Structures are given as structure tokens and as C-alpha cells.
Amino acid sequence: MLETSKNKFSVMEETIAKQALHKAYERETSALIAHVRDRSNAIAELEDLWYLHDLLSTKRYEIDGKYVYNFSTFVFDCATLVKEKWLYLDDLQGLKPEMLSKISALARM
Amino acid sequence: MLETSKNKFSVMEETIAKQALHKAYERETSALIAHVRDRSNAIAELEDLWYLHDLLSTKRYEIDGKYVYNFSTFVFDCATLVKEKWLYLDDLQGLKPEMLSKISALARM
Numbered sequence: 001m002l003e004t005s006k007n008k009f010s011v012m013e014e015t016i017a018k019q020a021l022h023k024a025y026e027r028e029t030s031a032l033i034a035h036v037r038d039r040s041n042a043i044a045e046l047e048d049l050w051y052l053h054d055l056l057s058t059k060r061y062e063i064d065g066k067y068v069y070n071f072s073t074f075v076f077d078c079a080t081l082v083k084e085k086w087l088y089l090d091d092l093q094g095l096k097p098e099m100l101s102k103i104s105a106l107a108r109m
Numbered sequence: 110m111l112e113t114s115k116n117k118f119s120v121m122e123e124t125i126a127k128q129a130l131h132k133a134y135e136r137e138t139s140a141l142i143a144h145v146r147d148r149s150n151a152i153a154e155l156e157d158l159w160y161l162h163d164l165l166s167t168k169r170y171e172i173d174g175k176y177v178y179n180f181s182t183f184v185f186d187c188a189t190l191v192k193e194k195w196l197y198l199d200d201l202q203g204l205k206p207e208m209l210s211k212i213s214a215l216a217r218m
Contacts, residue, residue: 029155036158040149046138046172049145053165060162063155 009071009095016094018069020078024087025067032059075099079106118180118204125203127178129187133196134176141168184208188215 009017039052070077081087082103092100118126148161179186190196191212201209 029158033152033154033158036161037149037152040146043142043146046142049138049142049165050169052145053162053169056158056162056165060159 013095014069014071016092017071017074020087020091021067021069021081023091024081028063028084028086032063075102076106078103079109082107122204123178123180125201126180126183129196129200130176130178130190132200133190137172137193137195141172184211185215187212188218191216 036052036056039048039055043049043052066077078087078092079102082089089100089104092103145161145165148157148164152158152161175186187196187201188211191198198209198213201212
């Protein structure tokens with residue numbers, strides 16, 4: 001399939017897209033690190049450790065690959081991140097308005 | 110196979126055995142909890158979280174079932190714990206001297 005301006009980003013747009021993903025990544029991972037630190041200070045017995053282990057297993061699975069830039073899934077990836085509040089539409093300013101509308105609409109579903 | 114006094118514990122010996130296992134359990138799990146707390150305070154990035162996850166995966170696998178009292182494997186279980194320094198021969202005082210000698214010898218292997 002030939003790429004047209006409709007299904008690819010300009011260099012500037014790609015930079016904005018990658019920076020936005022990176023911001024979201026920083027937010028989610030910082031929140032996770034803070035949460036793990038809080039939980040760790042409250043560990044009193046082995047069950048608390050295994051709770052932490054289960055949490056890390058889930059999060060590792062969820063985060064693995066989540067922030068890899070991929071144009072073909074970018075709208076859906078962003079909509080998920082907006083829904084989860086790791087990404088804001090403001091982070092995506094500079095992308096085409098129709099793409100922002102799609103992301104915004106998907107994030108509300 | 111008939112049980113004789115050679116291959117079973119008296120009530121008193123079984124109590125000593127279980128208490129010793131419990132002491133070792135407390136030592137290992139307390140050390141693990143302290144280690145995880147220390148590591149957690151030093152978490153700066155995602156890789157540190159995944160290191161913690163790997164550590165907990167290994168420890169969970171190792172500890173699962175390790176402290177279940179079982180007469181038939183008691184000498185070997187104790188020797189492992191003595192070798193790992195979670196258990197001391199003093200914790201086993203009251204058991205038969207020949208059993209203590211076996212545990213001591215195995216722990217040095």
C-alpha cells in the first residue's frame with residue numbers, strides 16, 4: 001500500500017507523537033515507582049511481598065511494548081493513554097485536528 | 110512400612126522441629142522484606158522495578174513449600190537452612206545427637 005500524507009506523519013508530527021508517548025511513559029512509570037515505594041514501606045509480612053510481586057507481574061505485562069511508537073496503531077494507543085490519564089490532548093498539539101478528534105472520541109468510549 | 114522410634118519424632122521433638130523451622134522462616138522472610146524495602150527506596154527507573162520483580166519471582170519460587178514440616182525430608186531441609194544461615198544447630202537442641210550430627214555434616218557439604 002502506498003503511503004500518502006493521510007497515513008503518515010511529517011517529521012514534525014512524528015517528533016510530537018514520540019515526545020507525547022515519552023511524556024505518558026514518564027507519567028505512568030513515575031506513578032508506578034511511587035506506588036511501589038509506598039507499598040514497600042508498608043510491607044509487614046510475606047503476603048505483602050507476594051502482593052507486590054503480583055502487581056509487578058501485571059504492570060510489566062501491561063507496560064511491555066505499550067510505549068513503542070507505531071504509526072498504524074498510534075490513534076488507538078493514544079486514546080487508551082488519554083483514557084488512562086497518562087496522556088492529555090494538549091500533549092498532542094501540532095497533530096492534525098481530525099486525528100485529535102478521533103483520539104478524543106475513542107478515549108471517551 | 111512400620112514406623113519405629115528411629116524414623117519418627119516424639120511429640121517434644123516434633124515441637125522443637127517445627128519451632129526451628131518457624132524461626133528460620135522468620136529470619137529468611139524478615140531479611141527478604143528488609144532487602145526489598147532497601148531496594149525499593151533506591152528505585153529510580155523502570156529497570157529497577159523489573160529487577161525487583163525478577164528477585165521476587167525467584168524468591169517466591171524458592172520459599173514456596175520450603176518451610177513445610179515433613180519428617181522424611183527434615184534432615185535435608187535443615188541442612189540446607191543451616192548452610193544458608195537461616196537456621197543454627199542451637200535451634201535444634203533437644204533432637205537426637207545423631208540427627209544433629211547428620212544435619213551438621215550435610216550442611217558442610
